[in-house]
Amino acid sequence: MKESLDNYISRCINCGFCEAVCPTLDAADFQAYYGARGRVNLAKEFLNSSLSEDSVINSFNSCLHCNACLAVCPAGISAGEISEQMKFLAKRKDPLAIFIARNIIKYGDPLNIGKRATFWSRGLKFNDSSEYLLYTARMYQLMPYNSAVSILRKKFGNGILKVFSNIMREIGFSGALLAPFVERKKIEEFNSILINIYKLITDSGVEVRYLGEDEPYSGAMLLELGFKEEFNEYANWLVNFFKSKGVKKIITIDPHTYTLLKFQIKEYVDFPFEVIFYLDLVKKEVKFNGSITIHQACHLERYGEKYRKYNEILSGTRIIYPYHFNEKTLCCGGPDEVLFPDMTDKIADRRYQELKSTNADYILTMCPICYVNLKKDDKVIDISQFISNF
Amino acid sequence: MDLIEFFERKNINFLSKREEMIPYVKDASYFPGSLPRAVVLPKDENEISEVLSKCNEENVKVVTRGGGTSLTGSSASIQDSIVISTLRLNKILDFSGGDRYVHAQAGVRIDDLNGFLQSKGFVYPPDPASSLASTVGGTISTNAGGLRGTYYGSTKEWVLGLGVVLADGKIIKTGGKVLKRSIGYDLTSIFIGAEGTLGIIYDAYLKIVPKIERFQRLLAFFNKPEDLGKAVFQLKDRGLNPLGAEFADKISMNIISRISGISIPSGSEMLLILDIPIQEVNEYEKALSIIKEVNPIDVKILNQTESELVYKARKGLYSALLNEREREGEFIIIGDVVVPSSEVPESLKEIQELIKRFGLKTSLFGHIGDGNIHANIFTNLNSKEEMEKAEKFLEELGDVALAHHGSVSAEHGIGYEKKNLLMKEFMYKNSPTNLDLMKSIKRIFDPNNILNPGKVFDL
CATH class of the missing domain: 3.30.465.10 (Uridine Diphospho-n-acetylenolpyruvylglucosamine Reductase; domain 3)
Structure with missing residues (x-):
């Protein structure tokens, strides 16, 4: 953030537009504490020292930073950005958040799933001398393990999970511990999406290299959970890591990693690599006689650019847009999964119902987090699956 | 049993922690509001009924809040009141x-x-x-x-x-x-x-x-505000019924031009954006010939793309004005008056003179089709002197509207902001009884004066 937080907030005119589009307001049964305007008001009060950190932190932690607020703000401010800055200022962090942050720093992976992140690539051909690095950032691979954490949370409650994470962060953690709770078919499902993505790129004439087990996570969650200094350090490490591997062009395959590396990271470190979203490289026009609806990712619509390359690929298909589309797309609730899982469930359900009400034959997602949250029936598929199949 | 116990016992959804209530203190006006005693989020009218009945019994003030977008302080919270948020009633x-x-x-x-x-x-x-x-x-x-x-x-x-x-x-x-x-x-x-x-x-x-799907958007540029006013009056006087007629002064016109990419002919001081519904006859051609009689510098018939760009620019005008703020603490207070269409030419001229006399950075735009003029005053909320000047300006803006048989409030209500102006309007009409009647009505509906007291008028 280039200007001071005080200045940034002072531009707010309290019009309430942000509150009207904030997904967490509805999910919190309309308590303004959990709405975008409430967050701006509370940040103002916190900076004036009239409120304690403990009393306001849940408001900021629950922010999805989906930037729906920014898209409608007459004064051009983002309550998501304010929440992120407030999370940075917070001295006390949630035990689960600390656990994840430490894993990222220690293992380069929020859940330390190790070589499990590479199973999808078995038998595929990579070209180590290609200028294109296929960077999965382990995102799709992590999803079955995230789901396992959700299952455990539902089974044992948040309290137990926090105690467990307190212990684990001290003695070390391996994703293998989650293995008994991970559904094999989910691993296969996500691996097949990764293979689809790989094939879409290579079938378009682009050879790629892949770093296998060495491939680290991007660090996005450090920012989302409020670990600014740690992210700064991690970003520096990541740049040096890519340099040491001779990387020049990075193909990202999920919106969070794409916008992090393309836009956000530049506030922290010089990032001298070309960042591409994989759909840029796909040379295929889909022919499908039915209809689809698209759940556009917040990060592709409201983070630095409006990314809509997929429209070209899908131009031969009838698209029925849901009520919230393009820059007004509605978040799937994913970013709240760690600290406010109930909110995630409500937001995801609302969005799924909206998409379903289009009666389209398929509901396309383009982010692994959105996919997990919205996958409530077989109509929901990743865009790479759709492009591959038609 | 105090109110909080009452809400708990009745299982009514409420908030009473300071941090939970702060977001309900202010609305979109410049009035600061005060911390309520509690905020209630009722699920239906029966819960509202229980809360009101109890508040009436205990003589506790009640402020109702919808989207909290009032520009005059109507939904700003009152010290020690109960705020009732209607947002859960969303079906x-x-x-x-x-x-x-x-x-x-x-x-x-x-x-x-x-x-x-x-x-x-x-x-x-x-x-x-x-x-x-x-x-x-x-x-x-x-x-x-x-x-x-x-x-x-x-x-x-x-x-x-x-x-x-x-x-x-x-x-x-x-x-x-x-x-x-x-x-x-x-x-x-x-x-x-x-x-x-x-x-x-x-x-x-x-x-x-x-929904009216088909209309033609025109732009007309004028040198004199009174010519713009005359054009709108002539259109209506000769039987045309614009779907929308918006105007913008030079500051706002420049912003619209910047956003839409549509150039402004030199010498233009005022812009009219006109939407004419297309029905059986091409009414916009009639509109065009009427406007041309009133000395426009230029008239443009917009194509679909230009039309959309201008609409986007007009919708985003207030946002863009906010970005013209230059000082810390600067806010835009929106004056909101209305005059009959026939009085628009002279009123606009007088308002521009008023702006010059006060020396406040102010931009005019509004819904000129129904005579509604918004004066957007850039004011430093932290400066007592500037705030007093802005208030005086608003008062004189109201005077202009009244002198031209209009009203001090077109569409933003009275709230805290225009209580004096409301009285002024009744006095101007030589009809102070209006206020007495309003007060009598208030006493019948709300004998204990618990509902949003101090707004609209003081009892």
Whole structure:
């Protein structure tokens, strides 16, 4: 953030537009504490020292930073950005958040799933001398393990999970511990999406290299959970890591990693690599006689650019847009999964119902987090699956 | 039993921690508001009834809040009050295109209502600039207007019936599904524009119309504000009915040009954006010839792309003005007056002179089709001197409107901001009894003065 937080907030005119589009307001049964305007008001009060950190932190932690607020703000401010800055200022962090942050720093992976992140690539051909690095950032691979954490949370409650994470962060953690709770078919499902993505790129004439087990996570969650200094350090490490591997062009395959590396990271470190979203490289026009609806990712619509390359690929298909589309797309609730899982469930359900009400034959997602949250029936598929199949 | 215990016992959803209540203190006006005792989020009219009944018994003030978008302080919280948020009342209950109504709860936001209606080919016409956030209940309570007010009128034209909880907790229903009804005193009307001082609206039957899909947008540039005013009057006087007629002064016109990419002919001081519905005849050609009689510098007929760009620029005008703020603490206070169309030419001229005399950075735009002029005053809220100057300006702006047979408040209501101006308007009409009548009505509906006291007028 280039200007001071005080200045940034002072531009707010309290019009309430942000509150009207904030997904967490509805999910919190309309308590303004959990709405975008409430967050701006509370940040103002916190900076004036009239409120304690403990009393306001849940408001900021629950922010999805989906930037729906920014898209409608007459004064051009983002309550998501304010929440992120407030999370940075917070001295006390949630035990689960600390656990994840430490894993990222220690293992380069929020859940330390190790070589499990590479199973999808078995038998595929990579070209180590290609200028294109296929960077999965382990995102799709992590999803079955995230789901396992959700299952455990539902089974044992948040309290137990926090105690467990307190212990684990001290003695070390391996994703293998989650293995008994991970559904094999989910691993296969996500691996097949990764293979689809790989094939879409290579079938378009682009050879790629892949770093296998060495491939680290991007660090996005450090920012989302409020670990600014740690992210700064991690970003520096990541740049040096890519340099040491001779990387020049990075193909990202999920919106969070794409916008992090393309836009956000530049506030922290010089990032001298070309960042591409994989759909840029796909040379295929889909022919499908039915209809689809698209759940556009917040990060592709409201983070630095409006990314809509997929429209070209899908131009031969009838698209029925849901009520919230393009820059007004509605978040799937994913970013709240760690600290406010109930909110995630409500937001995801609302969005799924909206998409379903289009009666389209398929509901396309383009982010692994959105996919997990919205996958409530077989109509929901990743865009790479759709492009591959038609 | 105190109120908090009461809410707990009745299982009514409430908030009472300071951090939970702070977001309910202010609305979109410059009035700071005060911390309430609690905020209640009722799920239905029965809960509102229980809360009001208890508050009436205990003599506790009650502020109703919808989208919290008031520009005059109508929904700013009062010290030690109970704020009732209507946002959980967010259901569209019933709709009939054939009968031309929609029945919606008070907390439904206007854009959401229209999103629903448009999918069925209809529209609820009142379209205040705040429609993204403002609610059915809030816009009825302030009799909101909007960009299409010249064609459709303001909210009061579109309310068929209301569900209201009175101060003592009684639930009443006025009007309903039918488009006409002649049954003595019009109780529906009494709550429109009452700013939550007479009862709490929990749902409403609203009149709807098929959406007008086809219209032509024109731009006309003028050197003199009075010529722009004359053009609008002539259009209406000669039987044309614009769907929208917006104007912008030089500051606002430059912004529109910047956003839309449409160039401004030299010498232009005022811009008119005109939407003419296309029906059987090409009425826009008639509009064009009328405008050309009033010395425009230039007139442009916009194609589809230009039309969309100009609309986007007009909708984003207030946002863009906010980016013209240069100092810390600077806020834009929006003056809101209305005059008959025939008086627009002279009123605009006088308002421009007023701006020069006060030396306040001010930009004019508004819904000129119905004579509604917004004076956007850039003011430092932290400067007592500037605030006093702005208040004086608003007062004299009101004087201009009154001198030209208009009103001190077109579509933003009275709230805290215009209490003096309201009295002034009645005095100007030599009809101070109006205020006495209002006070008498207030005493009948709310004998303990618990509902939004201190707003609209002081008892």
